[in-house]
Amino acid sequence: MRRLHDRFFNQAKREGKLARSVYKLAELDRREKLFRRRDRVLDLGASPGSWLEYILEAIGPEGAACAVDLQPIHRKFKGRAHFLLRDARELRGDEFVRIAPGGFDALVSDMAPNTSGIRIVDQARSLELCGCALDLAGRLLREGGNFACKIFCGPETEAFRRRAGGFFKTARLRKPAACRTESIEAYFIGLDFVSGRYGNGGRKVDF
Numbered sequence: 001m002r003r004l005h006d007r008f009f010n011q012a013k014r015e016g017k018l019a020r021s022v023y024k025l026a027e028l029d030r031r032e033k034l035f036r037r038r039d040r041v042l043d044l045g046a047s048p049g050s051w052l053e054y055i056l057e058a059i060g061p062e063g064a065a066c067a068v069d070l071q072p073i074h075r076k077f078k079g080r081a082h083f084l085l086r087d088a089r090e091l092r093g094d095e096f097v098r099i100a101p102g103g104f105d106a107l108v109s110d111m112a113p114n115t116s117g118i119r120i121v122d123q124a125r126s127l128e129l130c131g132c133a134l135d136l137a138g139r140l141l142r143e144g145g146n147f148a149c150k151i152f153c154g155p156e157t158e159a160f161r162r163r164a165g166g167f168f169k170t171a172r173l174r175k176p177a178a179c180r181t182e183s184i185e186a187y188f189i190g191l192d193f194v195s196g197r198y199g200n201g202g203r204k205v206d207f
């Protein structure tokens, strides 16, 4: 039976974190070095805000983060976080021109569809969100930028990994310890973006 209150849930409660998912990002960042001080970061699927809180800490007071979600974020993050209550699939890119005029240093997506309980349907919906995140990464990441994206693993995962992997010098799938054992989720990691390999030939369409 699925245990709702595992050690990461209890740890998050003890440490006052907004969600247990922060430990997934912390592990990914520890292993992959996704963020640096002063980075500009785009966080897709950001509510309730545990990743955003982690990112703001990682990039420091001179960094800036932009967060997007269909749901609001209730915690206030003094000044350095810009929040858009939007469907990421409808973003064009020019929303971010003021915040990251030279492109983002990192783009992360923890977007997850509402689950139907039908595995193949949920995988297809997750894949659509991954495609959206990858497309935004292609348009908004600066040369050398980093990407992390939640994916519900299924028959199309390998094809996504190959396609997305082509845009980065390093690419892999990771399943952090905080992902529930029974969960089909994993994270695609792309490091060191090569804009010339992206479909638009490196031109940042919306800048």
Ligand SMILES: C[S@@+](CC[C@H](N)C(=O)[O-])C[C@H]1O[C@@H](n2cnc3c(N)ncnc32)[C@H](O)[C@@H]1O
Residues within 6 Å of the ligand: 018, 019, 021, 022, 044, 045, 046, 047, 048, 049, 050, 051, 052, 068, 069, 070, 071, 086, 087, 088, 089, 110, 111, 112, 113, 114, 129
């Ligand atoms: C697992 S939660 C994210 C948790 C978050 N990373 C945190 O640590 O607090 C997944 C989020 O994806 C958002 N989401 C799903 N589809 C989306 C879309 N099309 N555009 C924007 N956000 C979306 C959901 O509203 C939900 O808040």
